[in-house]
Amino acid sequence: MAKKVLGVSFGRKMSNCDIMVKQALMECEKAGCETAFIRADDLEVENCTGCIACTIGTMTGRGRGYCIKHDDFDILDECVMQSDAVILACPTYETSVTGRFKTICDRIGPSHDITFRKAAYEEGRAAGKPESELPDARSFKKRTAVLISVGGAMTENWIALTLPMMFEFTFPLAIDVIDSVEYYGAMAHESVLGYPEMMERMSKVGQHIMESLNAETEEERVRWRGEEEGVCPLCHTRILQVSHDAKTVDCVVCGSHGDLSVEDGKIKVHFTEGELNRSRLRWGGKAEHSEEIKTRAQPSGTIKNLKALKAPYAAFDRPPFEVDRDSYGNCKERYGELDGKTGEQ
Numbered sequence: 001m002a003k004k005v006l007g008v009s010f011g012r013k014m015s016n017c018d019i020m021v022k023q024a025l026m027e028c029e030k031a032g033c034e035t036a037f038i039r040a041d042d043l044e045v046e047n048c049t050g051c052i053a054c055t056i057g058t059m060t061g062r063g064r065g066y067c068i069k070h071d072d073f074d075i076l077d078e079c080v081m082q083s084d085a086v087i088l089a090c091p092t093y094e095t096s097v098t099g100r101f102k103t104i105c106d107r108i109g110p111s112h113d114i115t116f117r118k119a120a121y122e123e124g125r126a127a128g129k130p131e132s133e134l135p136d137a138r139s140f141k142k143r144t145a146v147l148i149s150v151g152g153a154m155t156e157n158w159i160a161l162t163l164p165m166m167f168e169f170t171f172p173l174a175i176d177v178i179d180s181v182e183y184y185g186a187m188a189h190e191s192v193l194g195y196p197e198m199m200e201r202m203s204k205v206g207q208h209i210m211e212s213l214n215a216e217t218e219e220e221r222v223r224w225r226g227e228e229e230g231v232c233p234l235c236h237t238r239i240l241q242v243s244h245d246a247k248t249v250d251c252v253v254c255g256s257h258g259d260l261s262v263e264d265g266k267i268k269v270h271f272t273e274g275e276l277n278r279s280r281l282r283w284g285g286k287a288e289h290s291e292e293i294k295t296r297a298q299p300s301g302t303i304k305n306l307k308a309l310k311a312p313y314a315a316f317d318r319p320p321f322e323v324d325r326d327s328y329g330n331c332k333e334r335y336g337e338l339d340g341k342t343g344e345q
Contacts, residue, residue, distance in 0.1 A: 002034045003213045006083040008076070010040045010090040010101045016150050016183070016192040017089035020202045024087050024146070027206025033213070036079050040100050043072035047103055054111030058120045058135065059294060061127075065117050065135045073107050080173070081136055085144040085209045088169055092151035092184075096161040105168040112172035114139055115283070115290040143175040144212040144221070146205045152187035159184045164239050164253045171280055177235065179208045179225045231269055232256055234281050240269065254279040 005028045011017025018039065025035040046069055057063020067073065080086065090101050110116065117135035124134040131137065147166040151159030163182050170177055181201060189195045208225040215221035230236035232251040239252040242260075249260045249269055256279045258271040277284040303309070323331045 002032055003084040004082050005033045005035050005085045005087065005209060005213075006079045007035065007037045007087045008040055008089075009037070010088070010098050011150065012041075012091075013039060015091075016186055017091055017148070019192055020148055020150070020183070020198070021087050021089045023199055023202035024206040024209070027203050028085075028209055031206075031210045033210070036083075038076060038079060040076075040104060043076060045073045045076075045100070045103055045107060046071055048106035048109060052110075054109075055113075055116060055293070058111070058116045061120060061123060064133065065111050065120065065139075067107055067111055073104065076104065077108075081138040081141075083143060084141070084213055085146075086169075086175060087146050087148070087205065087209065088166060089148040089150060090162060090166055092149060092153070092159040092162045095158055097165045101166070102168075108169065108172050110172065110293075112139065113286065113290060114172065114174050115286045119290075139173060142221070143173065144209060145170050145175045145177045146179040146181070146209060147177055148181045148202075148205070149183065150186055150192075151182075151184045154185045154188065156182070156184050160239070164237050167235060167237075167253050174281070174283070174286065176212075176222045178212050178222060179205060180236070181205065181226075231267075233271060234276060234279050251279070254281045255285060 005025060007021040007025045009017040009021045022037060025037060029035050048067075051068070053068045054063065054065055058065040066077075090097050093099070117139045121135045121137065121140075147163055147170075149159055149162035149166060151162065153159060159182060163180055167177065169175075183192070183198055186192065192198050211225065212221050212223075215223075224236055226236055228236070230238045231240060232238075232254060234256055235251060235254040237251065237253045240249040240260075241252050242249055243257075247260065248257060250257050256271050257275045258269040261268050261270070276282065278288060279285045280289065323329070
């Protein structure tokens with residue numbers, strides 16, 4: 001059976017992200033894969049409301065770990081479940097990912113966390129439940145991913161947060177990122193099609209996906225194929241958060257904790273295997289986090305007089321500021337004469 005590769009673009013129609021993902025997918029098709037392409041902005045996906053029904057349902061065995069909302073997210077979810085590899089491309093908005101990217105990651109979120117789903121699946125099987133009542137078994141498939149960030153700015157630090165944020169898509173299902181590309185300075189070309197070196201890099205992305213999918217060992221499957229090693233040995237990114245002790249650091253992306261030093265004038269970080277195992281990219285770190293949620297999150301009813309405590313805040317209700325009629329903001333330009341409070345004519 002042919003391997004399936006999903007490409008998801010979070011950019012504008014037929015702009016750089018679309019073209020770059022499709023170039024990589026074409027390479028996969030040449031190697032015999034079945035491919036699918038989704039433009040995220042073509043989907044109607046509502047925001048996550050933080051109701052935690054997905055997590056509670058999974059933890060209590062009363063649900064399959066899916067969001068109670070059913071919209072176009074279901075289309076994306078089904079494609080991810082079928083996929084063996086995912087290629088994601090996202091433009092940079094205000095130094096980071098787009099709002100749609102974050103919305104979709106929030107909807108994937110804890111509902112798809114394999115530590116929750118695996119425990120619920122095994123408990124359900126032991127209890128004799130049918131597959132139709134259990135978390136989707138396809139959740140546990142090993143998948144490969146490549147992340148591509150795109151930014152117009154000629155200075156790299158203007159897109160510095162995009163690629164690290166893109167890992168959010170991969171965390172819950174433990175998708176292994178084996179390559180990443182940061183394309184900045186895109187404004188220097190009318191289209192990426194006028195930048196043959198980057199298009200060749202996209203062909204390499206497709207080839208790297210195929211190398212991973214055809215690997216005969218787990219070590220070869222997850223081998224890093226990116227052009228830059230980064231600082232972190234797990235996610236290969238470069239963003240570090242200095243700890244409060246001013247001596248140690250955490251990888252912002254995967255949470256690995258290490259000791260910082262300067263050797264021969266270069267910054268070095270030493271990560272112990274024990275700390276690497278607590279990374280959110282590894283089962284140990286994921287299990288630790290899910291156990292925190294299971295054992296530390298307080299259930300409803302813990303605070304007996306909570307309704308009374310909330311009353312002053314429920315009563316605190318203020319309208320938006322009145323429109324400044326002496327300025328030329330959006331409201332005045334759009335609506336003309338306004339009632340001064342709601343922005344309606």
